[in-house]
Amino acid sequence: MNYDWIKTRSDYDEVKAAVIDPMKGTEWSYQDLNIRAENLANHLHDQGIKRGDVVGIFAPNDVAILDLLFATFKMGVVFLPINWRLKPNEIESIVSDSDVKMIFYSQKHKVSLQGIPEELIHMDIDSQEYDEMVHPKNHRSFKTADVESDDLASLMYTSGTTGLPKGVMFTYDSFISNVINTALTYKINSTQTTIISTPMFHVLGFNDTTLPLIMSGGTLVLHRYFDGKELNELMKEYDPNYLILIPTMYYGMLVADNFDINNFKNIEFLIQGGSSPLPTVQKKFESMGHTLINGYGLTEAPLAMVNTAHNAVKKPMSIGKPVMYVDMRLLDEEFNDVKTGEIGELAVKGKNVTPGYWNKPEATADSFVDGYFLTGDLAKKDEEGDIFIVDRKKELIITGGENVLPSEVEAVLSEHPLVRQTIVVGYDSPKYGESISAAVVLSEENANFESILDEHMREKLAGYKVPRLYLKLNDIPLNSTAKPDKLELQKMMNKKAQEESQEDELV
Template identity: 70%
Template sequence: MNYDWIKTRAQFDDDDKAAVIDPLKGTEWTYKELNIRAENLANHLQDQGIGRGDVVGIFAPNDVSVIDLLFASFKIGAIYFPMNWRLKPTEIESVIKDSGVKKIFYANKHLSSLQGIADDYLYMDIDSPAYDALVNPEHHKPFKAADVNGDETAALMYTSGTTGVPKGVEFTYESFVSNAINAILTYKVNDEFTTIVSLPMFHVFGFNDLTVPLLMSGGSLVLHRYFEGVQLNDLMAKYKPNYLTLIPTMYYAMLVEPNFDVKNFENVDYLIQGGSAPLLGVQKKFASMGLNIINGYGLTEAPLSLVNTPDNSLKKPMSIGKPVMFVETRLFDEDFNETPVGEIGELAIKGKHVTPGYWNKPEATAKTFHDGYFLTGDLARIDEDGDIFIVDRKKELIITGGENVLPSEVEHVLASHPLVAQCVVVGYDSEKFGEDVAAAVLLTENDPDFKEKLDEHMTANLARYKVPKIYLKVTKMPLTATSKPDKLEIKKMINAKNTK
């Protein structure tokens, strides 16, 4: 089958309509130009020996070249591989080795992260005149797209390594396209829509769930090269998007900047957040302005899977809602029995958008599926209305002295104290209990007695074994490569503090 959908999109769209807008570079590209760029690049890659099933990587921020490579790869039948430029050198090295990548396009700003690690694979700077000349739509070398099977690997994305070593997640042509269709139907995206992509395009949230559905629908995509709150507020004022997808900390970063203006949201139908736990204070602030932030849920292995609704988010702001179209969910106990209403189980997902497995890891793949359902590792509960609530990561459950502690429960209570701007709860090594509870806290103000005040608050609201034994004050919360709280790093910091 031919999955060259950008060519079809180009045939049906106005020659003058901007498909991709890059405010930083001052460039705009129509759908017809996007297709020509991709065909020029596909011809070039093929001339360089890249063929069906070969992995081609890109190590760059949000740029039109990321889109060029996706479409060129689909035309060739090559495997598109957007690389996470926020990873640490050891992680980058393991990802390159595991992927079998043949060539890497890169942004010069991030070249230092690759030198000495990927020298044999470095190919071309995406910001160079050579790249611009290569894809320039003023000249066109047509390309006949390869016929591929829907179950062939189309793309490869690596997990963020939040709880361990990054793993390569495979997307088939069918799963990649199915996810885009699910998103289009869920958010009712059409060719009149405009959105801004501030999320990194190496991640499924910013790419599979936002960029690809928008382009498949024929809308206009505004590139935000690197997220920054002031800049995004300015882009909101200029482009007035129809919907926005961010992680909770990004909404917070916009809100606290002096150029935040609620009038910039006048065209917005959906404000979506995901990727980490909601910030209830931020949701309440937006709600007070008549703007409802809704929770979406997905992960690298199963992108957009559940979404709340604007109305329901007012009643149940912490819920991730219900499954989107063509997606099924279950909550399993340890024996794979479905858990009843109100009880906690592991969230499992089935759908054509779900990964077929991990690259070169058949054993890990087999452990992650049960009866066709992908086991997310997230603990959740379902209420009598069918709404689902994430409770915690299964791997992050703290077992102290034989008692189970859900970090999310502790975080919820801790975050309600006025001194706490942000908090992350983890387990740390304890000789007496095996594991004990600790919290990293970002304070709203400098208070020398913050530990005593937080401890008093927590003791009044939680069982003693759930109360953190250590409070680690941070001035900046450690983040992973995908801007989630880096719990592994926080745990290391707390264990180091505990041994002093």
Template identity: 65%
Template sequence: MNYDWIKTRANFEEEKPAIIDPAKGTEWTYQQLNIRAENLASYLGEQGIKRGDILGIFAPNDVAILDILFASIKLGAVFLPINWRLNPEEISTVVDDSGVKKIFYETKHLSSLTKVDESLLYMDINSSEYNSIVDPSHHNIFESVELQGDDLASLLYTSGTTGVPKGVMFSHDSFVSNGIILNHTHPTYPTDLTIVALPLFHVFGFNDLTIPALFNGGTLVLQRYFNAEELNNLMMEYKPDYMLLIPTMLYAMLVADNFNPAAYQSTRYLIQGGSPPLPAVQAKLLDMNIDLINGYGLTEAPIVSVNTVNNSKIKPKSIGHPVIFSDIRIFDDDFNEVGPGEIGELGVRGNNVTPGYWNKPEITTKSFHDDFFLTGDLAKIDEDGDIYIVDRKKEMIITGGENVLPSEVEAVLSEHPLVAQCVVIGFTSPKYGESVSAAVVLTEDDADFEAKLDSYAREKLGSYKIPRMYLNINHMPLNSTSKPDKLALQERMNEKAKKLHQEDELA
């Protein structure tokens, strides 16, 4: 089967920009993207890369990410974008678990790769060597391998709900299915342009935005790193036809000095996902008659449900109904389907859902029930069929679209000599949806304990996992089962946040 879709797209698409990189001042057509990928595939084949090998990239949003994706498809290799926000230890775990053969990188991020075997660090994507290899002014024609739909196409890593990095597998058919689902839900066209500010190591930016847009022959403007002011300027310059963003991005854009509602007038739709909606953001955009709708998905199931524009005005907290070719169930603890208004774990089924986790058959088996992937999210459905996410079943904190496992942060803080006991919980944040906080019982009084714990956490954790607030308590409150009373601690944390003016509303 021919899954080399960038080659087909290049054959059928007119010559026009497919990728625009304002920071580098470069543009690439579909024809040039295909040539770049064939040149790279030819080179990597000569270097011994073969079908099934894993190719990684550790870089911000850049055309090189697409070079390696498309070259991987041509070779029958597996594409692995690595999260550069992780700390060196976490990155090393991902690299070791994946068995990646070569890692392309940007030199700026080498400091995060200090715990990775240097022999795996293959080539700087900004080097003259790399640019010479992919340069589309010459063309090393490459004969793409024959692929099957269930062949592994990509791995995206997530900590999931166990804290153990897991490689979420995607087949070529799951890419195709997800693109079809999204195009039936909110169609895009070859004449459309969008801006990719979401990181391409994340399922929202990669599976849900970039791949479908290129499937359909659109134009992507890359923002290398998210910056609210810069994105506001890009919105004004390019007038995108649609946008996908996480709520914290929207928040930052709205409060930036250069925010201009006129930048949104050309957008047919604006979808937010990746973390719980921020009511202040929804209200602000509604006041400006800018349509904002909720989408829901996760790494293992890129798109599950989307609210409609009209329904989002009536039910702004709903994630809508399941998308086409998808099913959902809400299960109780015995896997019985619950009724309307009852809370249970959300299960999803569809051809875009992962077949499982890389080299983890036992965890894969436990993650499914009757072909439904168990999301770990608690949800309910109303009489109209609208779905609402209520909470995380296993107390995962989602801050700015990133998952944080409380036990992971607790384990790090507990190693500090000042900490006798700690509990990590999320508190409500208008900017991030949730932020990480820690209630600690100290071994001794120390006026500088917050600064010391913060410095210690920064050495051990990714930046988004670091507590933004601490609560010093004399003893740990317990619930009726003699476990730490996290609900009581969360109430106290939210009260402290208000006193510290961390719940400021949009002006």
């Protein structure tokens, strides 16, 4: 079957701006996107890349990410976007597990690839060499390969709930189903424009924001790195019809000194996802006449549920109901359906759901029950069928849209000789939804322990995984079963954060 939909889009569309890059001052039509992808497909073929091989890209938001996706779809090659925010050792594990054959990169982030074999680091996407190779003026036509719907199309890595990087598999069918579901749900069309500020290595930024608009024939404005002030300027210049952002990004726009609600005059809807809603941000937008709508998904099931604008006014914390062609269940510990109002683990089923984890058959088997994917999120359903996330079953912390496993942070903290015992929990943050905190029992007194541990952690982990708050204790509090009382620790952390006023409240 032919999944080369960018070629079809280019055949049917008028010549118009498909992708605009304000930073580079470039603009590409749908015809340009198809030609760039054909040029890149020829280049990959010349380098010996063949069907089924994995090719990666390590870059901020850039048209090159689309170049590679569309080139791989033409070839039957596997597309791998890599999170450039990760530390070198984390990236090495992904490269090793995926068996990637070639990595395109942005020069700014090449230092993070220092532990990767040099022969895999292929080309700087910001270089003149890359620009010349893909430029439409140098067109080399390419014959699209036929692929099967269940062939592997993409890998996206997530830490999930085990602490080890896991490659989430997307077949052509699951990948395209998600894009179509999203476009239908949000009623995206060719007259619309949006700005992509969330990272395109995430499903929220790529599968749920970028691709539905491109498939629908709209115009995408690239925001290379999120910055609230810059996004406000882009809003003023490009008048987007909708935004899909992480809650903390809406916060960043609001607190920037150039925020102007008049820049939202063409906005039809505002979606937030990737982490828990920020009530103060929701109330602020509501007071200005705009409702933030909660969407729900995860790497394994990019868009599963979404609220509506009308319902969000009444139920601002609800994630709504399943989108088209997605089913859901709430299950107890024995995988029986719970009753309305009772809490159960959220499980989802649909063509857009991953078929499993790369090279991890046991993890895949453990993640499905009767064809439903177990999300690890605890939720409840009200009488009207609306879903509310209650808690995370596996204690995963989501800070600013990034997943952090407490055990990973605890393991690194415990490596330092100053730390005798530590428990990592999330605490409420008006900016990030949740932030990372660590309760520590020290092996010896040291007045500078916070700065010492902070330096240690920043050497070992990505910045978003480093604790923003430390609490020194003589003993870790225990619950009635003699286990660390994490609920009590969270209360203590929230109290300390409020006392220290670490983060600005929205006014």
